Amino acid sequence: MTLFACAGCDAVLSAPLSQVALPAHAHQKWGNGVLLPVLMEPGTYAVDPEPSGLPWRPWSEVGEEEAAAHGVFAPVYGLCFGPPGAIVIAPGDTRGTVLIPERCDGYCCGLDGSDGPNLACAQCGRAVATRIDDCSLWQAVWFAPHAVAHLPADEPAGQSVGWEALAQERQGTPPVDPSGAWSMQWEAAVGAGLAHLLAASAGAPVDVPDGLVAVTFGPALDALIPSGTRARTVALAGPGLPDPDPAPDILLVPQHPRTGEAWQPPGDTRTVPLAAEVWTYLAFHRERLLVPATGGLPDGVLRDDPLPMHPRGLFQPDRQVFLETLARLPAVRQPWLRRIYDRMKGPPYPLPF
Structure with a gap:
């Protein structure tokens, strides 16, 4: 310490x-x-x-x-x-x-x-x-x-956190605050991750997995990159997860909570770093399906007490974090990505911001 x-x-x-x-x-x-x-x-x-x-x-x-x-x-x-x-x-x-x-x-x-x-x-x-x-x-x-x-300091140093310990820590930060608003930490982390994901896409359409990854990244990618026939595939990868099959083009990987270093998979697959608390929630959180004590519930009905948190509106990545991250990536000098940067800089702010 x-x-x-x-x-x-x-x-x-x-x-x-x-x-x-x-x-x-x-x-x-x-x-x-x-x-x-x-x-x-x-x-x-x-x-x-x-x-x-x-x-x-x-x-x-x-x-x-x-x-x-x-x-x-x-x-x-x-x-x-x-x-x-x-x-x-x-x-x-x-x-x-x-x-x-x-x-x-x-x-x-x-x-x-x-x-x-x-x-x-x-x-x-x-x-x-x-x-x-x-x-x-x-x-x-x-x-x-x-x-x-x-x-x-004279006090003993805190226990080091290795990738194995991160794999066992499967809580993460929830994406929705108790108020019902999207988490500000998530908006910032996804804003930074979106900049890296655009650079890794090389301008090709991006196909993200269903679920929370699609909710947080999908609308932004659809708004920023035109659709096409050959989309680059994306999957979560990191400690505690099995290797994706089939192998995707881009991997969403965690940043170490102590050092900030991104987890590196074997091979040369392109990686996109995400804040550890956000990646952990995406990788390991599963919405609980509750079983009633008696009787049954209609299909598609999930009942809980307290009710699970659901956001009040659509997710929007943090625009300023996105722009500050993108400005520091050499890939932004490519004409297609520079056009996105310039379009997002000033008002009126188009989707997804």
Whole structure:
């Protein structure tokens, strides 16, 4: 486990934490006036490999060649040239920090971090982190990468999670919230997965398996890729699942919940990474068919108490997560995929968004 300390005075700034993969919804913005929950589970942290903070430069100033050198392959509003490696934790896991009053602006309901780091080390006053808790944003504290140091914690390290353990963890995150709305985590994860799936399709139609995969990915693929005679087939693959038969063209595989690395099958089949909690639910969840104590139920009737959750509307992948992921895939430079990117960037937003 790891403690984070002030790089200026060595004061401890966090509880002992275990590293996990950066959530797909880490930078998601959802709704208007909606207070989102805490991004990270207590006792965990994640590292963002992308740059963060100032300075920002407009696309017109950067240009395609320099942007590609920074891993962005399609036009964006602006590119961040800050340092990579920001560390995100739950606000409740911070220790020894105080707010910087002149940097506590937000949109309407809290802090949005637009004025830069708003948390300082209580011991030396060094700006070390940004707390975010405004509406439409996931609540989190982001440590500036050069403002903190990693220290080994005295507590024993958490048990490592191998692929075998992931295969035994068959719960996952449900796709529907208790409110009846589609899960925001699912919208973000599918938005990121959709970008990878389009790139893997090479512009050919995609045939996804029936069930929840078809519900979440199918309408978007139908709207973005024209129909054709030779569709590329897709199947779920990963630890705990038998090999698909017949072999598909593209595999939906899990990302490791600790490292974020995608599971790699044998051979050279194209793979599309999905957040572990979403992939696990897709791979192992089966809707229970209940047997009544007496009598029977008409065909097609499923009765339960409480009733299983069903969403209020059609599933829509997160457009912003989709675009940010697609812009960082070299395949977006292909004309057919660049046309999709450009069409989805600005209003009016066509289906599936």
